Structure formats: C-alpha cells, structure tokens
Amino acid sequence: MAVILITGGARSGKSKRAETRTRAFPGQPVYVATAEAQDGEMEARIAKHRARRGTDWIEREVPLDLAAALVASDGGGARLVDCLTLWLSNLMHAGRDWEREVDALAATLSNLKSPVVLVTNEVGLGIVPDNALARSFRDAAGIMNQLVAAAADEVEFVVAGLPMKLK
Amino acid sequence: MAVILITGGARSGKSKRAETRTRAFPGQPVYVATAEAQDGEMEARIAKHRARRGTDWIEREVPLDLAAALVASDGGGARLVDCLTLWLSNLMHAGRDWEREVDALAATLSNLKSPVVLVTNEVGLGIVPDNALARSFRDAAGIMNQLVAAAADEVEFVVAGLPMKLK
Amino acid sequence: MAVILITGGARSGKSKRAETRTRAFPGQPVYVATAEAQDGEMEARIAKHRARRGTDWIEREVPLDLAAALVASDGGGARLVDCLTLWLSNLMHAGRDWEREVDALAATLSNLKSPVVLVTNEVGLGIVPDNALARSFRDAAGIMNQLVAAAADEVEFVVAGLPMKLK
Numbered sequence: 001m002a003v004i005l006i007t008g009g010a011r012s013g014k015s016k017r018a019e020t021r022t023r024a025f026p027g028q029p030v031y032v033a034t035a036e037a038q039d040g041e042m043e044a045r046i047a048k049h050r051a052r053r054g055t056d057w058i059e060r061e062v063p064l065d066l067a068a069a070l071v072a073s074d075g076g077g078a079r080l081v082d083c084l085t086l087w088l089s090n091l092m093h094a095g096r097d098w099e100r101e102v103d104a105l106a107a108t109l110s111n112l113k114s115p116v117v118l119v120t121n122e123v124g125l126g127i128v129p130d131n132a133l134a135r136s137f138r139d140a141a142g143i144m145n146q147l148v149a150a151a152a153d154e155v156e157f158v159v160a161g162l163p164m165k166l167k
Numbered sequence: 168m169a170v171i172l173i174t175g176g177a178r179s180g181k182s183k184r185a186e187t188r189t190r191a192f193p194g195q196p197v198y199v200a201t202a203e204a205q206d207g208e209m210e211a212r213i214a215k216h217r218a219r220r221g222t223d224w225i226e227r228e229v230p231l232d233l234a235a236a237l238v239a240s241d242g243g244g245a246r247l248v249d250c251l252t253l254w255l256s257n258l259m260h261a262g263r264d265w266e267r268e269v270d271a272l273a274a275t276l277s278n279l280k281s282p283v284v285l286v287t288n289e290v291g292l293g294i295v296p297d298n299a300l301a302r303s304f305r306d307a308a309g310i311m312n313q314l315v316a317a318a319a320d321e322v323e324f325v326v327a328g329l330p331m332k333l334k
Numbered sequence: 335m336a337v338i339l340i341t342g343g344a345r346s347g348k349s350k351r352a353e354t355r356t357r358a359f360p361g362q363p364v365y366v367a368t369a370e371a372q373d374g375e376m377e378a379r380i381a382k383h384r385a386r387r388g389t390d391w392i393e394r395e396v397p398l399d400l401a402a403a404l405v406a407s408d409g410g411g412a413r414l415v416d417c418l419t420l421w422l423s424n425l426m427h428a429g430r431d432w433e434r435e436v437d438a439l440a441a442t443l444s445n446l447k448s449p450v451v452l453v454t455n456e457v458g459l460g461i462v463p464d465n466a467l468a469r470s471f472r473d474a475a476g477i478m479n480q481l482v483a484a485a486a487d488e489v490e491f492v493v494a495g496l497p498m499k500l501k
Contacts, residue, residue, distance in 0.1 A: 007494055009291030009459070011309020041299075122493065124343030125176070126293020126460020127468050132375075134294050142345020149494035157493050159289065159324050160174055160316035162333040166496040176458030178476020208466075292343070293460020301461050326456065326491050327341055327483035329500040 002115040005152040013161030014119050018080055022117045027077030031057040034087040063090045067108040078115040085121040102144045106151040169282040172319040180328030181286050189284045194244030198224040201254040230257045234275040245282035252288040269311045273318040287312050336449040339486040347495030348453050356451045361411030365391040368421040397424045401442040412449035419455040436478045440485040454479050
C-alpha cells in the first residue's frame, strides 16, 4: 500500500500537505501524534493543527512505539504520522536504540495494508551546530530520513507550502 | 500582473536571479530595499548589490510600509523587493502586527498592474534554534513565505545560483 | 569532460550519490579527501565512508591544493572530491585567499580531461548565526557553491538520499 514521506523545513506547510494527501484516501483518517503536550508552546501548536485538521480524525498519541501502532491500526483508514523528527527525539530521550527502531519502522512500512503518510523535518541545511548533541541529532535525523525515504513509495519536499516530487 | 517569489538560502544567488527576472520586464525597474544601512556589514552588502545591479534603477528604501509602497509605485516598471525576511524583522522590531501586515501584502499583490519580484529567505531547514525569539522568527518567516507563495503567480527556489520551479 | 556537483545538507546522502556517479565512469576511481583525521568524530566518519566505498579506490588526502591535485591526477579515472565545504574551511584556517583559490578551482574544472564529481554542503538555509565568523563562513560557502555550480556540467541537490537535477 501507499507509503508517502513529506519532508521540509519548519513552517514550510508540511503538515497541511500531509493532511491533504491523507484525506485523499478513502475511510476515516487516523492522526498519529508523536508529540506530547509538555509545555505551552507545544500545546498551542497541537491545538492549532487540530483546529485546521477538523474533528473527524481518529487520534492516537504515540511518542515511542510507532511501528507497533502502525501494525495495530492497519486495515482501516490512512494514517498520518506527525512527525518523525519528534519521534526520533523521543527515542533518544528515552534511551532507546534509535537505529534499531528506525530499521524496524522501515521494515514495517513495507508490509502495511492501509496507507501511511509520514511527516519529517530537514534539519541539516544550516551551519554546523556548536554542540555535539545537536550534531548527533542532525546526523541521526538525516540517516532516518534516508532510510524512510528508501522505504517510501513517494517522497515530497515542501518549500513555502509547495511540494516538489523527489520520488 | 506577474507576481514572482524567489526564495532560497543565504548567498544562494536569489538577488541576482530576482534582478534577471525583473529586468526581463519592459520599463525602468524599481528597486525596493527593505534594508536600512545600520552597520558596516550591511552597508558593504548594500553597496555590493548596487554595484552589480547598475545605476539605471529607481531606488526606494521601504523598511516597513511595503504594501503602500507597491500601490504608490504601481503603473510603472517592474518592482524588485529585496527582501521580505528583513521586512518581517523590521515589522517585529517596530512592534507592528506582522500577521496583519503580511495578510495585507498578500491581498495587495493580487491587485497590482505592474510586475513585482519578491526575494525571501528559507530559514527553517537547520537545527531548532536554542532561543525562543529565533524560533518565533523562523515560524513567522515560514508562515509569511507560505502566504506570499500562495498569492504569487510563480515561485522559484534557488540553490547554488540555479532556480527550481515550485509554481 | 564531465564536471558534476552534488550538493545537499548534512547526512542527506550526498557522498553515497557522488560515489555512485563516480563509479559509473570507466577506470579506477580516485578518492580526493579534503578531510584530515584530527579528532575521533572525524576519524569515525572517514572510516565509515571508506568501508562503504570499498578498497578499489586510489586515495589522496588534499586539504588545501585541490586545483593542483586535480591537474596532477588528470588523464586517469574519475575523481571524487569530498568535500568542498571542508576544503573552504581548511583554506580559511590556513589564512589562504579563498576567493582566489575558488576562482582558480573553477577555471581548472573547465580544462580537465577526466571526470570530476564534487561534493558540497548547503549551509545557508537556517536562522542567521549569532557569531560573525559563522556568518562569514556561510557567505563564503554560498559564493563558492554558486561559482562551482556555474563551472559544472551537472548539478544535483540531494534530499533524503534522493537527487533533484538543478542543471
């Protein structure tokens, strides 16, 4: 089934594009949020996304066990995962083996029946960050994006709300 | 009339590309600078741009009231606005309601007779900035770029001096 | 002969793409490393690249005199230069006149018999860096990328392992 990866910068219109692609599939859409509302800034963003999306989505909060959640929700409507970068950050904070988890996600994506639209961020196009932790994170994010893009049927890069087809 | 948005990173060749697009229209071109020469680094950059551009441009310094300036200069040659990111920064420093000003700009763009070429920056493709002010700015810049891109007839993304057509 | 520039963000799959493009040319490929293994982080990355690349490459360490090295190795197999951004950083640290060196490289590229594939980084798509040195570097990198792209026969922008043709 269709696996679609939507990548781009912060506030590039990735989530909106991903919602459009998800809604184009039949059935009730499933919103898989990797975010947990832990501060006001994040809460405000989550509320804004929900207001735009509408209330006809099934909502799931999945900060960590993404592959399992996609298997569990398979067979119904299309899933929108927003976003992989935050999921990666959650894995690292929880001390999980992110490389193993990313490999497992990529393998799972190839075996699903219902469509999945995944949102991710490009974070490696600025100046090299000063601190080693930020460098590790952007390396990991880049590796994750390559692996998920390789497993996807379609990949789009969104700039200023406009998608470019990469695959 | 033609509204063209040229986006890209720092030193990607955006301004040069925008000059080429502006010169392709008939009439005397108008250079709308949103920069004010406040320090040596900025002065040097302004002087360099002017030297490349040539002296046959009408020059306007418009740090804040961009929509009004585009209406006032309408009916003549094509306008080159360089750049929107700095305009946004000026609005914020001046305590203006940037969301209202960006909406007003987008509405104005749809009603002009003479062409407008607008330069903007992509600033959201690096690691999440440490400080909240920088995060707010990159969010605002991304939202502005999406709104102006939606109002534009053409959008180009410039990398290493080479344009990719987004719209 | 073919001059190919591969640009993209950190961990975008640029090096792998450049290896594929280099191997597609006949003859024994030459790996021109601009990196010197000065710390553990860099050593680990160099070792990883070498393991992926295979052992059938001629290897050269060229931190500074890149144009001369390309002339000296001309007439044999295709050269892979990885990467220009680090070369630029080396030139600056060594107190060289980087603008002159970049011009000389661009001029040299037009006169080679054997193919050259060059890897570079996009570093100007994040928030403006706080410190002046980082701003100077990203300006220089942007200028270099424009000049080398202008001298190249082909330019690709790699995102999530997937190339977009710019030229």
